[in-house]
Amino acid sequence: MNQKFETDNAPKPVGLYPHARKVGDLLFLSGVGARDAKTNEIHGNVYDENGKLVSYDIEAQCHTVFQNVKAILEASGSSWEKLVDVTVFLTNMEDDFKKYNKVYAEYFKENQPCRTTLGITALPTPIAIELKCVAMI
Incomplete structure (x- = not known):
């Protein structure tokens, strides 16, 4: 069984893909960014008067x-x-x-999934972090 999932409680994908897809007993999430689900705002981003990103949290x-x-x-x-x-x-x-790792440890005290962290040059929106996840159903 192959089933797609989407929710209004997460930001809309920036392309043609679902939030998640179930295959067997596994759930594969598409890349999830740090945009607010309701406003599309990126919390902690600061822009100059021309709309250029000058800092982020x-x-x-x-x-x-x-x-x-x-x-x-x-x-x-x-x-x-x-x-x-x-x-x-x-x-x-x-x-x-270091900051990300500290916050990550707050969320993953009990459940400790396997993790890989990569440094990349850019993401499709002005976010500084994106997650790709696999979970059991």
């Missing part, structure tokens, strides 16, 4: 992205505790890893 974005992942998991019949693998993409590994 990685901790605020971490909290938002984890809330978005949780919303997708729950809407898809899974839960935070059933995460088995998390791939994290950071646009500034050097400056953000």
Whole structure:
């Protein structure tokens, strides 16, 4: 059985893909960013008068992205505790890893899925973190 899931409790995808897809007993989440589900705002981002990003708060974005992942998991019949693998993409590994790792530890005290963290140059929206997750149903 192959089933797609979408929810209004997470930001809309920026392309033609679902929030998640169930295959067998596994749930695969598409890349989830740190945009607010209702406003599309990126918490912690500061822009100049021309709309150019001048600074961001990685901790605020971490909290938002984890809330978005949780919303997708729950809407898809899974839960935070059933995460088995998390791939994290950071646009500034050097400056953000320690802060992200601290917030990550708050959310994953009990359930500790496998994790890979990658430093990348950019994401499709002005976010500093994105997660790709696999969970059990």
